[in-house]
Amino acid sequence: MDTVPAAVAGALRRTIDGGGIVCVLTGAGMSAESGIPTFRGTRDSLWSRFDPMRLATADAWREDPALVWGWYRWRMQGVRDAQPNAGHRALAELARHVPLSLVTQNVDDLHERAGSVVDGHVHGSLFALRCFACGRAHTALDDYMEGAQRVEPMRCTACGDRIRPGVVWFGEALPDDAWASAVDAAERCALMLVVGTSGLVYPAAGLPALARRHGATVVEINPEPTALSAEVDHVWRATAAEALQQLSVLPRSIDRHSSAGR
Ligand code: APR
Numbered sequence: 001m002d003t004v005p006a007a008v009a010g011a012l013r014r015t016i017d018g019g020g021i022v023c024v025l026t027g028a029g030m031s032a033e034s035g036i037p038t039f040r041g042t043r044d045s046l047w048s049r050f051d052p053m054r055l056a057t058a059d060a061w062r063e064d065p066a067l068v069w070g071w072y073r074w075r076m077q078g079v080r081d082a083q084p085n086a087g088h089r090a091l092a093e094l095a096r097h098v099p100l101s102l103v104t105q106n107v108d109d110l111h112e113r114a115g116s117v118v119d120g121h122v123h124g125s126l127f128a129l130r131c132f133a134c135g136r137a138h139t140a141l142d143d144y145m146e147g148a149q150r151v152e153p154m155r156c157t158a159c160g161d162r163i164r165p166g167v168v169w170f171g172e173a174l175p176d177d178a179w180a181s182a183v184d185a186a187e188r189c190a191l192m193l194v195v196g197t198s199g200l201v202y203p204a205a206g207l208p209a210l211a212r213r214h215g216a217t218v219v220e221i222n223p224e225p226t227a228l229s230a231e232v233d234h235v236w237r238a239t240a241a242e243a244l245q246q247l248s249v250l251p252r253s254i255d256r257h258s259s260a261g262r
Contacts, residue, residue: 004246007234011191011217012247013254016098020190024091025182025207026104026111026240029196029222033085033241034110036078040198041224057169061132065162066150072165073151076126079108087195087240088114090248097251101185103178105197105204107167119185120178122204128166131156138163174203186211193247195221196240199228208232 004012015022028038038045046052050071054060061068092115094100103120104111109127111118121128129138136158153162168174182204186192192211199205208218208228218232221243229235236243 004243004250005234005236008219008236008247009250011219011234012098012250014217015191016251016254018190019099021099021101021185021188022094023101023103023185023189023192023211023216024195025186025192025197025204026091026102026106026195027197027199028106030087030104030240031082031085031106031108031110032196033087033239034082036082036108036110038196040200052170056167057171061162061164061169064150065132065164066152069153069162069164070148070151072126072167073148076165079110079126082108082110084110084114085241087242087244088116090241090244092116093248094244094251097248101181101189103182103185103207105201107165120181122168122174122178122182124165124167124175124178126165126167129154129163130166131159131161132164133161134159179203182207183210186216187214189214189216192216192218193221194218194228194232195244197222197226197228199226 032038039047055068055071088110091102095116101119102111102116103122104118105123107121107124107126109125130136131138134156136156138154156163186207187210189211192208194208205228209231212218219234219236220226220228220232221236221238221240223237223239
């Protein structure tokens with residue numbers, strides 16, 4: 001397993017010594033090592049197998065709510081069957097040693113199940129169900145049926161309309177609070193780690209540039225080049241689990257080093 005690139009280790013040390021905040025922006029690649037498919041980049045990624053316009057828009061829901069609900073129930077079951085990976089756990093560990101703001105584009109709950117506090121789910125959450133019409137929150141009944149293509153959504157107990165997944169569909173606004181937290185974290189951080197995102201979907205993909213404009217050092221952690229690679233300060237070609245495990249043990253050595261130096 002590679003060690004932490006010197007430039008990244010230096011940026012973390014400067015952040016810790018300066019009492020700065022680390023902002024971590026994660027994408028689907030963060031959960032890839034948990035077996036959750038990404039959206040792009042491989043043959044089994046979701047958008048190479050499914051048409052987002054038929055499954056991830058409000059019009060698709062109006063057109064065929066049972067198809068959309070069946071697909072999201074399948075995705076929910078995949079997340080329920082998955083476990084947080086070493087990268088999720090390393091992030092939770094890192095947060096015990098440095099001030100850390102976690103912003104994710106992911107709609108799974110693997111960060112939380114690893115012990116992290118997520119400051120912003122900017123694309124919503126699979127399990128935050130709400131009425132499509134009146135917005136009333138609902139909890140998921142366990143209506144998963146293996147292999148079911150179409151599952152009729154539950155009905156709102158207040159207005160009778162259908163219950164939808166709490167994710168942000170293409171063309172929908174991001175949740176105000178999550179987005180405000182994400183912008184605040186990007187503007188205040190001294191170091192931003194951009195982990196496992198292709199950087200293609202705005203406005204979330206604009207957060208690294210915002211952080212940089214506010215003086216942060218931005219590091220991309222991704223085994224592949226992305227649309228952001230040319231805009232960041234350092235690129236670390238590693239997987240989320242590999243890199244974050246290495247990074248999470250650094251603060252203790254930095255503490256020991258700086259205390260020895262006192
Ligand atoms: N570790 C780190 N990165 C990885 C790993 C891994 N183990 N495996 C894959 N990746 C990288 C890929 O190289 C790719 O750059 O993760 C990225 C995944 O990109 P996308 O699938 O496009 O996911 P994301 O960037 O999160 O998508 C953004 O698009 O469809 C919407 O709402 C959806 O939130 C999603 C948004």
